[in-house]
Amino acid sequence: MRYKKRKYFMAGRINLLQRSKIRELFEKARKMKNVISLGIGEPDFDTPGVIKDAAKRALDEGYTHYTPNAGIPEFREAIAEYYSDFYKIDVHPDNIIVTAGAYEGTYLAFQSLLEEGDDVIIPDPAFVCYVEDAKIAEAGIIRIPLREENGFRVDPDELVETITKRTRMLVVNYPNNPTGAVMKKQDVKALADIAEDYNLYILSDEPYEHFLYEGAKHYPMVKYAPDNTILANSFSKTFAMTGWRLGFTIAPDQIIKDMIKLHAYVIGNVASFIQIAGITALRDSRSWAGLEEMRRTYAERRKIVVKNLLNMPHITPFKPKGAFYVWAKIDPELDMSSEDFANWLLEKAGVVVIPGTAFGKQGEGWIRISYATKKDQLVEAMERMRNALSEI
Structure with missing residues (x-):
């Protein structure tokens, strides 16, 4: 069945909404091969x-x-x-x-x-x-x-x-x-x-x-x-x-x-x-035991990401005390917007990060990195980022 082309009139409030840049970048990455996503903040653990x-x-x-x-x-x-x-x-x-x-x-x-x-x-x-x-x-x-x-x-x-x-x-x-x-x-x-x-x-x-x-x-x-x-x-x-x-x-x-x-x-x-x-x-209590395992794992991954970012050129992390994200500042000398940087990193390194402007104008010059990702993928993503940034 095919619908005839016609003009639909939508409620004005719907036109005010903006689609999430997080989802947009995630869907773009899904069409690419060999991509590691540090984008969407979702636990990679199974429900207990x-x-x-x-x-x-x-x-x-x-x-x-x-x-x-x-x-x-x-x-x-x-x-x-x-x-x-x-x-x-x-x-x-x-x-x-x-x-x-x-x-x-x-x-x-x-x-x-x-x-x-x-x-x-x-x-x-x-x-x-x-x-x-x-x-x-x-x-x-x-x-x-x-x-x-x-x-x-x-x-x-x-x-x-x-x-x-x-x-x-x-x-x-x-x-x-x-x-x-x-x-x-x-x-x-x-x-x-x-x-x-x-x-x-x-x-x-x-x-x-x-x-x-x-x-x-x-x-x-x-x-x-x-x-x-x-x-x-x-x-x-x-x-x-x-x-x-x-x-x-x-x-x-x-x-x-x-x-x-x-x-x-x-x-x-x-x-x-x-x-x-x-x-x-x-x-x-078994539910809470699962949480403790997650928390220990995230604490380890957090250290991996922060340590690696501190040893990369052109990017500086804010050390987080909570959640499972690292908010990292892009070197202004790169002269790239947050969105340009995120797209460049996806194309150059096959790594998904979220541009800071997805969260507001104050996010310009920053990216969000999720470490709710398996350790081996996280280490690989850090290596890819380091190699890409070292070539600039």
Whole structure:
């Protein structure tokens, strides 16, 4: 069957969205041979077997039907227990909604809190979905720069200067994608105080919370500003469950009710058997043993990448304390934009890296390297990069 050519009229909001440069480069690389991807941030580990077995049992036990919109009560209780056990935070299950990954959680937050006339402050650089979510919500977008000299953390003084009477929400994401930066306790407290003083909501996106190095710690924003925080989290990174699309959001009473209302019309509920597997992920020690293995492996790979980059010409890494990315600066003397450099490296060395401008204008002059890649491929990619850069 072939469709006749005709003119289609699309909703204007769709034309505002930009396709992810991360995906564009990834798809370009797929058409090439002998390419090593250090692009998309996806764990190369398999989901722990105990979690997969739990999903299989749940299917056999009949978990194939609708659940409450907010999620299975026992699962929400398990999430609340997790925050109590790990962080000594008292979260009520009624303030939790189970979402299709942290992606849906951020989308629900933008749609529930923002509209035309509101402004949202989004760091620059930042993960790609925040700006696009703001566009769909018809909100004004204010970018606040993350600076190398400040460890790519939000500067509280600069934040205060950015706030206006239209400002309704601030987005933070630590451990950070793309820079690998983490926030110190005083940073979190300072942002929490500002949110309370200026009546702002903070959307805190925290899927990399367990990937920390050199003694770094994670401080959930909800602990310090519970009445102002919408916390989005995911099972994708912690338990290598990217394809399962399982996450959750914690928010104050009225906001969580509004998010559940919208969620009911977007997806209804996350698949029931996947929620049952989520309970096992949180409560079974074997799931956490898998995380420890991942963390040790990423710590080793991080050292490999940083050490190699320090010994290459024309590129300088920012040493990350979290996530599984290295944010690296391109030598200005090369006179190449981030995008040109990424394309040059793909053509010259067969290595995929992400141009910094995929994450905002402040990313110009930088690239993101993911080390969620097998060690032998990572070593080979570093050698290819070194050889290519040495020829310039």
